[in-house]
Amino acid sequence: MRRTSFAESECPIANSLELVGEWWSMLILRDAFDGHTRFDDFQRSLGIAPNMLTRRLAALVDAGLLEKRPYQQRPPRYEYVLTARGRDFRPVLLALYAWGDRHLTAEGRNLVLVDRATGEEVSPVLVDRATGRPLNEIDAVFTAGPDAGPRMRDRYRVEPG
Amino acid sequence: MRRTSFAESECPIANSLELVGEWWSMLILRDAFDGHTRFDDFQRSLGIAPNMLTRRLAALVDAGLLEKRPYQQRPPRYEYVLTARGRDFRPVLLALYAWGDRHLTAEGRNLVLVDRATGEEVSPVLVDRATGRPLNEIDAVFTAGPDAGPRMRDRYRVEPG
């Protein structure tokens, strides 16, 4: 997508989407979290065309979410593993999973998140780190930050209580 | 995207992406959370072409995230407001925001999430609803659910401890 408007380039959501917004990117990340690391591995799991996989993998490496590292010399072979930045992306996928799980129940529940240690189901909720309060109980709004440009300030001006 | 492979159609993440995976969809939702409701409103904010806005709006209405409702009779005019299902999508956007805010700091912080009541910054973290434990401290894995098909079971078989 071409970012013509201000709202996209200065917004962290839009910027994130810029890196992982393509269809396959998040699905590749999902697979990475499931432990997949190799080209063929991803390809079989996703049913993605090889050229697309090459592109998306390269893009994710470029964006710093995946690291391409050799696991064998001759012939040169690489595996793709999550970087710290990539692992930190997990909440997005979990939020997406949780939403789909709650609302797209047409075909039943075919994927459940569990704690491997206890076997108990894990149900992800967003809370405020400081207070522990669930975010849906907070009237949380975006406001212009310290480095916001004029348009951003205009759009997100602080309107108290 | 055409969903040829199993992994897409049976996975809640993929299914969610199917509804909101296009570039503009999530940005439109972001704007909806920021209080935008009207066509022109979205268009100015996003800098999106009108035909695309029509398409994406219709898709979101179709997917049940937005409701199109008349606010004036002659000429007929509509506003687009979040449904319950749409409002429940917010954690995804907040997770995306949080990730971008942490990792895409090139241009500084220009958007901050605050509690409107207190003015304090809110920092969204994912925790387990039952135990309150942060998800990054849990070894959480996906497993095949009760309604999973054979391929899903094969891929996500339960491997204890």
Next chain:
DNA sequence: CAGTATCCTGTCCGATACTG
């Protein structure tokens, strides 16, 4: 103002064939 209708381009993506 709130859209609809057309036309055009870019590119995402799939299919297939090929290589060390």
Next chain:
DNA sequence: CAGTATCGGACAGGATACTG
């Protein structure tokens, strides 16, 4: 096995003109 190269189609998305 792990990709690269090439081809073609579908559609997202932009630009612009038009309407009540």
